[in-house]
Amino acid sequence: xxxxxxxxxxxxxxxxxxxxxxxxxxxxxxxxxxxxxxxxxxxxxxxxxxxxxxxxxxxxxxxxxxxxxxxxxxxxxxxxxxxxxxxxxxxxxxxxxxxxxxxxxxxxxxxxxxxxxxxxxxxxxxxxxxxxxxxxxxxxxxxxxxxxxxxxxxxxxxxxxxxxxxxxxxxxxxxxxxxxxxxxxxxxxxxxxxxxxxxxxxxxxxxxxxxxxxxxxxxxxxxxxxxxxxxxxxxxxxxxxxxxxxxxxxxxxxxxxxxxxxxxxxxxxxxxxxxxxxxxxxxxxxxxxxxx
Amino acid sequence: xxxxxxxxxxxxxxxxxxxxxxxxxxxxxxxxxxxxxxxxxxxxxxxxxxxxxxxxxxxxxxxxxxxxxxxxxxxxxxxxxxxxxxxxxxxxxxxxxxxxxxxxxxxxxxxxxxxxxxxxxxxxxxxxxxxxxxxxxxxxxxxxxxxxxxxxxxxxxxxxxxxxxxxxxxxxxxxxxxxxxxxxxxxxxxxxxxxxxxxxxxxxxxxxxxxxxxxxxxxxxxxxxxxxxxxxxxxxxxxxxxxxxxxxxxxxxxxxxxxxxxxxxxxxxxxxxxxxxxxxxxxxxxxxxxxxxxxxx
Numbered sequence: 165x166x167x168x169x170x171x172x173x174x175x176x177x178x179x180x181x182x183x184x185x186x187x188x189x190x191x192x193x194x195x196x197x198x199x200x201x202x203x204x205x206x207x208x209x210x211x212x213x214x215x216x217x218x219x220x221x222x223x224x225x226x227x228x229x230x231x232x233x234x235x236x237x238x239x240x241x242x243x244x245x246x247x248x249x250x251x252x253x254x255x256x257x258x259x260x261x262x263x264x265x266x267x268x269x270x271x272x273x274x275x276x277x278x279x280x281x282x283x284x285x286x287x288x289x290x291x292x293x294x295x296x297x298x299x300x301x302x303x304x305x306x307x308x309x310x311x312x313x314x315x316x317x318x319x320x321x322x323x324x325x326x327x328x329x330x331x332x333x334x335x336x337x338x339x340x341x342x343x344x345x346x347x348x349x350x351x352x353x354x355x356x357x358x359x360x361x362x363x364x365x366x367x368x369x370x371x372x373x374x375x376x377x378x379x380x381x382x383x384x385x386x387x388x389x390x391x392x393x394x395x396x397x398x399x400x401x402x403x404x405x406x407x408x409x410x411x412x413x414x415x416x417x418x419x420x421x422x423x424x425x426x427x428x429x430x431x432x433x434x435x436x437x438x439x440x441x442x443x444x445x446x447x448x449x450x451x452x453x454x455x456x
Numbered sequence: 457x458x459x460x461x462x463x464x465x466x467x468x469x470x471x472x473x474x475x476x477x478x479x480x481x482x483x484x485x486x487x488x489x490x491x492x493x494x495x496x497x498x499x500x501x502x503x504x505x506x507x508x509x510x511x512x513x514x515x516x517x518x519x520x521x522x523x524x525x526x527x528x529x530x531x532x533x534x535x536x537x538x539x540x541x542x543x544x545x546x547x548x549x550x551x552x553x554x555x556x557x558x559x560x561x562x563x564x565x566x567x568x569x570x571x572x573x574x575x576x577x578x579x580x581x582x583x584x585x586x587x588x589x590x591x592x593x594x595x596x597x598x599x600x601x602x603x604x605x606x607x608x609x610x611x612x613x614x615x616x617x618x619x620x621x622x623x624x625x626x627x628x629x630x631x632x633x634x635x636x637x638x639x640x641x642x643x644x645x646x647x648x649x650x651x652x653x654x655x656x657x658x659x660x661x662x663x664x665x666x667x668x669x670x671x672x673x674x675x676x677x678x679x680x681x682x683x684x685x686x687x688x689x690x691x692x693x694x695x696x697x698x699x700x701x702x703x704x705x706x707x708x709x710x711x712x713x714x715x716x717x718x719x720x721x722x723x724x725x726x727x728x729x730x731x732x733x734x735x736x737x738x739x740x741x742x743x744x745x746x747x748x749x750x751x752x753x
Contacts, residue, residue: 352546
């Protein structure tokens with residue numbers, strides 16, 4: 165960030181070619197990913213899937229470990245595909261374990277989360293022994309991400325995947341909302357609840373993988389929880405909640421970038437802290453307005 | 457919505473058996489050779505203890521489970537086809553809905569109406585009118601704009617019934633509809649069920665473990681505890697029948713009796729004095745000799 169600050173003495177400098185390449189792709193990617201995560205976060209919060217998201221995002225660490233052990237260069241579509249496949253497999257493993265009568269959902273998530281983290285740790289250790297250091301991603305980057313390492317290709321990728329998520333969520337909005345409101349009644353009304361559950365799990369996993377590169381595996385779920393939780397604290401109208409969630413997410417992302425730039429803090433953590441602050445303010449507004 | 461002649465059989469359950477498979481153990485038999493016929497426009501109450509097979513029978517009627525033997529037909533179709541053809545409306549137990557959901561009562565009804573409509577269509581005038589009509593039928597038109605989480609138990613129940621009516625069903629299945637509702641609410645529920653039958657010609661099945669809820673507004677009662685123990689008018693529901701069905705779970709028969717302690721004590725006292733004489737200190741609430749219609753429903 166220091167370099168960027170050095171380069172930009174005035175707002176007009178933000179459009180200087182060097183800054184354009186370094187700064188804007190990451191910001192644009194962050195805004196796209198935050199918008200789609202914010203939309204999904206309403207369902208994630210209402211269906212109490214936050215911990216599932218946490219399990220899936222941490223499983224991404226295992227995916228990065230697998231990619232590193234296979235010698236796949238970092239920040240390539242192949243790495244993204246491996247991480248996505250690993251996260252999806254983990255999401256379905258959590259779902260399968262949770263359906264067993266002898267395993268509670270939080271236990272299933274806990275097992276998959278620590279298993280994937282441990283596997284990723286071992287594989288990254290081995291990759292460091294097998295390959296040159298520059299081919300193996302660093303711990304800090306995986307855990308906390310980096311917005312400024314995104315290029316225009318990442319922005320295009322993110323826009324494509326986010327458009328796909330948005331299209332699917334719009335197309336299936338009615339069964340998804342009915343499932344989220346009352347699963348038994350939805351099933352009785354002809355909704356294939358198993359299919360809807362799988363679809364939502366896939367959409368959430370896709371969003372997590374997009375967010376992971378920006379804010380890291382540790383903080384990825386923040387984008388899938390905080391905007392929705394904040395919007396639900398502010399309104400009890402469905403459309404207002406969806407709109408507020410998107411606005412809160414974008415506001416958190418934008419203010420996080422500014423904080424990161426001004427204070428020279430890590431970008432992902434700054435965005436998450438901004439979202440936490442907005443959530444706390446929303447709870448304060450709710451308390452003052454007397455809403456329970 | 458779809459009135460039918462009163463002589464038709466709307467629900468035909470014949471010799472139905474169902475057992476849940478258990479890995480490494482004998483299958484758990486939930487229902488054994490159960491046969492029940494429900495005429496169109498009839499109100500049937502299904503009464504039984506927890507684990508007696510009521511919910512299993514409900515799932516079979518909804519086509520969510522398939523009987524291992526026997527058959528179920530609803531409006532002359534298989535249960536699954538009837539559900540897909542929107543002939544069956546379902547009111548789930550209140551606790552199963554996510555009450556923090558940011559929707560109004562009207563939106564909850566519209567959600568059911570619009571389910572299955574093409575995804576590229578928006579909200580139509582016809583859907584709005586139908587939602588308003590359904591809410592009016594259950595006397596909840598004034599609640600239309602209220603958030604779903606702000607409704608009382610009785611109000612929420614009416615909205616959930618309006619939601620089921622939004623599918624324009626011929627058969628309405630209700631699972632434990634009076635749980636958490638006070639005695640006056642239960643009485644209003646009975647009146648509502650009677651009105652829906654009269655106005656819409658609906659066939660209504662109410663599943664409950666609470667004899668008061670069943671007796672309040674049903675033409676016939678089926679007592680179920682794995683097998684069918686009784687299938688006739690509520691008036692014939694004697695303490696002996698209830699004792700046979702509920703075994704040692706007789707306290708459950710009288711459900712939320714603690715909420716209606718005064719009225720329960722009144723009706724129990726008659727039998728109690730008759731059976732044990734004055735001065736006896738037995739717990740009236742669990743008295744198996746209390747009249748099943750003791751709440752005056």
